[in-house]
Amino acid sequence: MLPAGIAASLMFVTAGALLAHGIPKIFSDETASATPSMGFATMILSRGTFVQNFTFGTPTVVALRRKVRVKTKSGFVTKTVKFNVDSIVKAISCTPTNPCDTAFQQATIQPGGSSGWHTHPGATFVAVVQGEGTIYRAVGSDCVATKLGVGTGFAQMPTERHVVHNEGTVPFVVDTLYVLPPGTPSTAIRVDQPQPAACPSIH
Secondary structure, eight states: OOOTTHHHHGGGEEESOOOEEOOOOSSOSOOOOBOOOEEEEEEEEEEEEEOSOEEEEEEEEEEEEEEEEEEETTEEEEEEEEEEEEEEEEEEEEOSSSOEEEEEEEEEEEEEEEOOSEEOSSEEEEEEEESOEEEEEEETTEEEEEEEOTTOEEEEOTTOOEEEEOOSSSOEEEEEEEEEOTTOOGGGSSEEOBOOTTOTTOO
16 A cells, blocks of 8 residues: 555646547657666556546646637627636546556665666655655756655656656665556556656666
8 A cells, every 4th residue: 555645746637538649759869778776676566457447647637719600680690608617638548448557666776776767657756755866857848856855746747758766875765656558568657768868868
């Protein structure tokens, strides 16, 4: 069972059939080889199948335009109406006919270690169990660093290229829930990625 910190991450879950966007390309055009991990180990705690109707993603707002025909005393007038609709940027959708796989995993990074740059093929929800670490994300041309401590949690989209460093003095341990495409083997939960141009000095 994951720590309570993961509950905050699950606020990203949106049920039902909402307006959604397709997932952008996960892999970049960069040709550099994958960055290796160091002092990094993982253990699958359990696997399952998710058969309910759910869409996982991050909230967004979509601006829509619709033409409306209004009757007036002098006849009909056509107007263009603009309005915003709550939606999500979809990470993954699950249905009874196309169920998702789930996996609970524990990862440990030793002091001075690194996970190496990588992505995941589905929605990811993480809670910190022990130690302190830093997650670096390549966001466009920016390299965004976030400190992580016990009791904190975060969620990730499948397009998010990231690396986690243990810059502390004790092992950094996290528990993670993955919501995955059906049939994803445990060996494919992590997808190695090349060094991003946005973070040239972070390995």
